[in-house]
Amino acid sequence: MAFGGDYSPEQWSEDVWTDDVALMRRAGVNSVNLGVFSWGLLEVADGVFEWGWLDRILDLLHEGGIGVNLATPTAAPPIWLLRAHPEIATVDERGVRTSQGGRLAWSPSSATFRRYALRMVRALAERYGEHPALRLWHVSNELGNENARCHSDETAVAWRRWLEARYTTVDAVNDSWGSAFWGHHYASFAQIEPPRFARGGHNPGLLLDFERFSSDALLEHYVAERDVLREVTPDIPVTTNFMIMSYTQVDDYARWAEEVDVVANDHYTMSADPFRHAELSFSADRTRGIAKGDPWLLMEHSTSAVNWQSINRAKPPGELARNSLAHIARGADGALFFQWRMSTAGAEQFHSGVVPHAGADSKIFREVEALGATMKRLAPVVGSRVQPARVAILFDHDSASALSFGRMPSDLVAPQDLPKRMHRAFTARHIAVDVVPSTADLSEYALVVLPTLYVVSNAAADRIAEFAQGGGHVVVSYFSGIVDDTNRVRQGGYPGAFRDLLKIRTDEFFPLVEHETVELDNGWVADLWTESLELRGATALTAYRSGEMADVPAITRATAGSGTATYLATRLNDAAMLHFVDELAELAELPVIADADAGLELVRRVGPDTSFLFAINHTAHSLTVRQGGTDLISGSRHDASVEVPAGGTVVVMS
Secondary structure, X not given: OEEEEEEOHHHOOHHHHHHHHHHHHHHOOOEEEEOOOOHHHHEEEOOEXXXXXXXXXXXXXXXXXXXXXXXXXXXXXXHHXXXXXXXXXXXXXXXXXXXXXXXXXXXXXXXXXXXHXXXXXXXXXXXXXXXXXXXXXXXXXOOOOOOOOOOOHHHHHHHHHHHHHHHOOHHHHHHHHOOOHHHXXXXXXXXXXXXXXXXXXXXXHHHHHHHHHHHHHHHXXXXXXXXXXXXXXXXXXXXXXXXXXXXXXXXXXXHHHHHOOOOEEXXXXXXXXXXXXXXXXXXXXXHXXXXXXXXXXXXXXXXXXXXXOOOOOOOOOOHHHHHHHHHHHOOEEEEEEOOOEOOOOOOOOOOOOOEOOOOOOOHHHHHHHHHHHHHHHOHHHOOOEEOOOOEEEEOXXXXXHHOOOOOOOOOOOOOOHXXXXXXXXXXXXXXXXXXXXXXXXXXXOOEXXXXXXXXXXXXXXXXXXXXXXXXXXXXXXXXXXXXXXXXXXXXXXXXXXXXXXXXXXXXXXXOXXXXXXXXXXXXXXXXXXXXXXXXXXXXXXXEEOOOXXXXXXXXXXXXXXXXXXXXXXXXXXXXXXXXXXXXXXXXXXXXOOOOEOOOEEEEEEEOOOOEEEEEEEOOOOOEEEOOOEEEOOOOOEEOOOEEEOOOOEEEEEO
């Protein structure tokens, strides 16, 4: 298991480096990310390189038996470059150019930045490509975090080229976007601008395409750096760190995953979220889905508090290990932290590290040291895969993007809300779930869930219908299938793409205001959404007992070939969602991962001849999983069941 984190020796005097390597060995660290923000300290002036400090730390790490994921330092352009070429910086929708002082200040469409960046990458690869500490190339950092969208004139030219390649003619653009609305007809590609500030808001079709373009522009830059690295060092794998759960990213990571040698992700919990452990599990399953089930790498997570939330709470004892092991359970073959030593200066001086301001005599370091010992014991897990699930939740980039902008029936319908709620309910019932893009192969699943899958192409809709016709069970939620892949609303009634499959028709939405609830005639409670729905061959499983839609069906089911299609026309509360999942499990004959007490999070990884059952206890009392085997963490043997201590984890090998 890869274990370690981001290391910034350039922030410290060299006498600290020796202490750091000794502490790393003590904690079981075998992998560090190095040089992420070091461009200005390596190329100190245009074409003037100073490698000495990086030579010395690489040698020192190698002597300590620690492998290096060496970053191309292009996330943070040096001050001399920003001052010589201010035009490389991003421009916001109001025309304000980003000034020096942050990171990722560069525009993905800047030819000047690309030229300087690739020169830096080549110089780095040629110097260190054969260094014995080098294990992995780490391209830039969180591409799209601060530079997701640029509205500069240079970007506008690239945007028009992208549109011309996609549509060929400007008439096709007009047709796709419905630009006749407000008279926004384009006579040429030259008339099309990025979505700069406009008081009336922009066309949803334009906005969705600009998100796609922005993802492609960033990916093009990643590929350019990667290709230089592959040319110079063809035997060293290359990756970049994704941000799967970021609410601001534009990157279509299902496409990006095709361009990396190993999928790597950064994940940080929200300390105010009472379900943050469930959000983590959803994120890890999404990462595995994008990796198509292959093992992946947790490139960054925190030992304790971060520095960018409104209130940055420290993690209580035990949460550090549970967070790390939950990622491992769901397919990661390593867990790295940001960062190794907590900074004393700079924008992230209160972001936790493995070695906090208090030093190694601290709760955090002791917990990391204990986790390092655990990671060594988990060596047999490396290379195994999470056991395939029988349930798939479809979650894709286009729907998440389109739900995030434009004028909607309800701004309370958030892209990740219902997917996370449904994932949490299946997990609570010990039912394995895959979270996959809408393009994924569905043939091995018994149940496919489409929670607020707003954007659906004709091809995707046909695949869902074929899945049901062939004997699968489909669940479609409210506000799914509403628009096609150009972000145009489908006519004829909702939910457009799935109306015929579900054998229902809705003519009008009746979203609920915040905190408003309705009761269903089976006693379940729901909120957020109702709609005026009529049956057209489906059967009502339950109807509203209260509210403006009283007596209108709230959940329906129709036969589809040898399968079924269920429609969830409202958002169930947590208790009702568990009951709903129970009914779906019975319908689709879904197996549980193992027999265990409620409150345990269960995941099973499997190798050719071995099973590894992870049981993570998020409660304050001990719980039991009824399976025999050897607990890899404690080394103890259990014949029929294992007790998982409060806040603890066991990994039962059998």
